[in-house]
Amino acid sequence: MKKEVYEYVKIEDHTLYQFFSYGPKGLIRKLIQFNLVQRIPLIFNLELGKALSGNKIDTSSVTDNKDTNKILLSVTEAIIEFLNERREALVFLEGSTPARTRLFQIWIARIFDQHRGFISIEGRIKNNWYLFEKGKSFDAFLIKKKNINQ
Template sequence: MKVPQYKIHSVGLEEYRDYLNYVDILDSCKFYSIGKSGNFELRMLITRAKGDSGFKDLNLGFGVWNEEARDIDDGIETRNGDMQRILATVAKRALEFLSRYPEAEIFAKGSTASRTRLYQMEIGKIINEVPDGLRIEGLISQIGFVDFRKGINFDAFLLSAK
């Protein structure tokens, strides 16, 4: 992928004690958004429902890490001008996960409809640079998942290995 990415650092599960009561964390990392509004620690998790043993209903979440609350806040807008770089970093980590678990399917959706739309627009800008091994589908509520294409409004996304 030609879009620059941030350096990723793995994070141990001990950072997420409260999360472990209701989800299994399969992957966790952090990286830093650095831009015009400052430096923000971002965290990304790939999770599944507690006790589920499959790889078909995984969830990808990311956002700004709130150290005091020990929580990821997916509602903060950093406005650092680096959304493409953030999404490229998230895509890279998702692709690394999918290379280890090629049967996995990872669901992703913005915390609001407008954020999902923002992700869709940013994905559209870099869709031709997505690595060959990564498949991105978009959810159309009345139809289901279809291959991602520009010009279609999606409600969520599904990432999988091709």
């Protein structure tokens, strides 16, 4: 069965991904931005949100287009592609609010089993990092491509 995801395009040195959400509120342009925050180790912060002019991202608006699952599956595909292109990179993910962080946690718990063969996920609790476990409450996440030997 094919996963239902939005088709996206990569722009700006393959760190910015654009797609359109479609639902009851119409067509809404969304952006996924991977921002370099550290070179050693290579860490990128993921931003997701409604596109504003000049490819700026509104990470706090709630578009409520009834397609959250499709959006999060699209983000998953973008992360996998991004990590395939940058095998040494880590993607840092933290919601702009505690509610969004909880949404990311629920999403990661859903996709974890399906992708555990080629990505590794760690969760942060009070500045300490642990391997991701369902049922634990984390405040941020690091996603990386697994080495073939892992």
